[in-house]
Amino acid sequence: MAGPRVRFAPSPTGYFHVGSARSALFNWFVARQHDDGVFILRIEDTDTERNREEWVDGILSAMDWLGLDLDEGPFRQSDNQAQYATSVAALNGGGYLYYCDCTGDDVAKRKGDNKTPGYDGFCRDRGLDQGPLTALRFKTPREGVTTVPDLIRGDVEFANATIDDFVVAKSSGAVLYALANVTDDRNDRISHVIRGEEHLSNAPKQMMLWEALNDALHEDVALPAYAHLPLLVNEQRKKLSKRKDPVATESYRDQGYLPEAFVNYLALLGWSPRGDEEIVPLATLIEQFRLEDVSHSPAFFDVKKMAHMNGEYIRSLTPEEFLAQSAPWVNPWSSAWRPTDREPGWSEDQFDEALYAKVAPLVQERVATLGEIPAMVGFFFSDGVSYDETAFAKSVGNDPLGQTLLAVAVERFSDVDWRADALHEATIEIGEALGLALRKAQAPIRCAVTGTLVGPPLFESLELLGRERTLQRLRDALARSSQ
RNA sequence: GGUCCCAUCGUCUAGUGGCCUAGGACAUCACCCUCUCAAGGUGGAGGCACGGGUUCGAAUCCCGUUGGGACUGCCA
Structure with missing residues (x-):
């Protein structure tokens, strides 16, 4: 038996919704579980009023980021x-359709106390011909x-009595979602329709x-599994x-979530x-995933938990990987891709790649997202202290x-040896002379x-920052405190 | 209103009639570690919505109640 043919069918009317991302992912899982599974992307752009080309690009790049290959x-x-x-x-030839010239107001007016859902079938037997408003x-x-x-x-x-006579084609002639979707699923020989519950x-x-199409077209295309x-x-x-929730997959990419963690x-x-x-x-995810095991109840998208997970993924990166992954946030000038609306707090001239390579391990274990890095290492690259x-x-x-x-x-x-351990020792001694524990003694220095x-x-940071810059900042802070 | 879906810690979930004294993860609290913050370690608190059945036995099966949600467009 041939492998499953699944499709992800978003409409390009906004940012790439995290719910869409999950639908795409689950479809992709099903396809990738089989050597001959097929994953199809179909852009449902029949609503010309709301579609925009840039959203199509957004879908494509987000899927690429997530690794959902077609x-x-x-x-x-x-x-x-x-x-x-x-x-x-x-369908029309087969007698499955009829023309209707009711406006939305007409339908609402007639509805009144009527219990019939949606459209009341007013034109069903009127035998109307096609007209400009039908x-x-x-x-x-x-x-x-x-x-x-449903799987x-x-x-x-x-x-069936509770399902109204829905519109299949607008008066303009444009075909609506239901029919377009079914026609495409048939033509694409889709075996599994996997989508959000709002479509149930x-x-x-x-x-x-x-x-009806099987009948009218004299075909026998098997229904998909839902x-x-x-x-x-x-x-x-x-x-x-x-509108109200932070659902744009792109924004999570910009914040510095790793695609592996996001997935x-x-x-x-x-x-x-x-x-x-x-x-x-990922391989285990693909191997173990079963539609039959998907839960029935809604799930809350918990950014906190995702952030924690992202932190774990970041910490598991090798130093080289971390350097490469974080580059767009600290050195966007030489990165092929850069996050939008996220400038590091320094200029291209101020950035020191070699220094960052030494600093990176110090922050790798302290961030949950790559976007948190600049704020943590800004003092290395800016001239003054902000x-x-x-504090x-x-x-x-x-x-x-x-x-x-x-x-x-x-x-x-x-005149201390400019090494972390020597600076550490020196600070302990300075503190002791003033009756301060190290945790207290390091605070003013850190802040300065x-x-x-x-x-x-702190001491690793001082070593990397260098004697001159450190001393200068200590003096600046001192001067600042006496103003 | 109508149709449909859903119901285990605050959250995501494990659990498919006895293994449940209901397990894990995030969040939270305490302690340990510690130059700050994290990370890490240890421990704690915290849940089967309710009521009826079925059964020797129910988180698990059935019915009802309550609560939540989706849909109800000449959108997708």
């Missing part, structure tokens, strides 16, 4: 108009039940269309909204690998002892040199 496509619905016309003609509706069976065999949820039954109620309509994935929700338990986290939303370990190699005023006041400005310590440090550091009270290990 076997076929990208196809575009805008290229398939002829096939849609064929579907419409066949849409084409599908004659839904009035009796019987349509059962959607995740089991059989889901819909009474579309499934019976699409099955009706599918079978799998409706649980929704991704926000803290309010609402479907993640493009790993996404895989955990609605599914889980065997065993207690959640950090799982002070956190609260400065606490450790130097309002602390005479801190000022004394700085003054002593200037003396002592002038880096501008804040938190950061990479």
